[in-house]
Amino acid sequence: MTLAPYAPAAPLAPSDLAGSPAHLPAGAVSPGMTSDVAPTQADSFPLALLLEDKLVVLVGGGAVAARRAAAFAGAGARLRIVAPTLHPSIAELLGPQDEWVQREFILGDLTDAWLAHTATGDPAVDAEVAREAEWRHIFCINAGNRDAGTAxxxxxxxxxxxxxxxxxxxxxxxxRRSVAVARHMQDELESGRAPLHPRRRR
Structure with missing residues (x-):
C-alpha cells in the first residue's frame, strides 16, 4: 500500500485555540454572541455534501472509522486517517491519494480538511479534535458524542x-429509530408503494 506523504504545518499549541468558543469558560460570551437569549437545542439542517476530491480527516482507526471511511471514499473524498493502528478494512480501502498518519492526534492534523470525523474512544481526544475543527471552521462529526460535534x-x-x-x-x-425509518422508506420506494412522480401544488 503506497500512501501520499503527509507533512503537517507547524503543530498548534492549545493556546493557539484560545479564541475558540470551545475554550471559553462556562457562561462566557464570545464575539458575535449575545447573553440575553437562553440557548436552545436547534434542529439539525439536512445537507448533501459533494465530497469528490475534498479532504476528509478521520481521527481514530477502529470499526466506526472504517464504516465512515468507506462511505466518504464512496463519495469520492480523499482521506487522511490519523491513528496508531488501522482496522483491516481501512488498510484495504486506502489508495495513493489517501494518507495514513500513524500516530496519535496532534493539533494541526486538520490542516486543509473540509470535514473532520473523530472516533477514538477517548472523549478527551475527541474533544480536542472538535476544538481544532471549530477553530478552523470545519464541520466535525464526533462519533462518541453527537452533541459535542457540529455535524x-x-x-x-x-x-x-x-x-x-x-x-x-x-x-x-x-x-435506532432513524435506521428503522430509513429502511422503511427504502422498502416503500422499492416496492412501489411510495409515489415517485412529482406532483404540482394546487
Whole structure:
C-alpha cells in the first residue's frame, strides 16, 4: 500500500485555540454572541455534501472509522486517517491519494480538511479534535458524542426504483429509530408503494 506523504504545518499549541468558543469558560460570551437569549437545542439542517476530491480527516482507526471511511471514499473524498493502528478494512480501502498518519492526534492534523470525523474512544481526544475543527471552521462529526460535534451522519439507505436510484437520509436524534425509518422508506420506494412522480401544488 503506497500512501501520499503527509507533512503537517507547524503543530498548534492549545493556546493557539484560545479564541475558540470551545475554550471559553462556562457562561462566557464570545464575539458575535449575545447573553440575553437562553440557548436552545436547534434542529439539525439536512445537507448533501459533494465530497469528490475534498479532504476528509478521520481521527481514530477502529470499526466506526472504517464504516465512515468507506462511505466518504464512496463519495469520492480523499482521506487522511490519523491513528496508531488501522482496522483491516481501512488498510484495504486506502489508495495513493489517501494518507495514513500513524500516530496519535496532534493539533494541526486538520490542516486543509473540509470535514473532520473523530472516533477514538477517548472523549478527551475527541474533544480536542472538535476544538481544532471549530477553530478552523470545519464541520466535525464526533462519533462518541453527537452533541459535542457540529455535524452528524444520518441513517442512510439507497432505494433502486424503476425511475432511478434514490438516497434516503433520516436524522431523528435516535440512531435506532432513524435506521428503522430509513429502511422503511427504502422498502416503500422499492416496492412501489411510495409515489415517485412529482406532483404540482394546487
Amino acid at each position: 452528524a451522519v444520518p441513517a442512510r439507505a439507497t432505494a433502486h426504483t424503476p425511475t432511478g436510484r434514490v438516497q434516503v437520509a433520516v436524522d431523528s436524534g435516535d440512531p
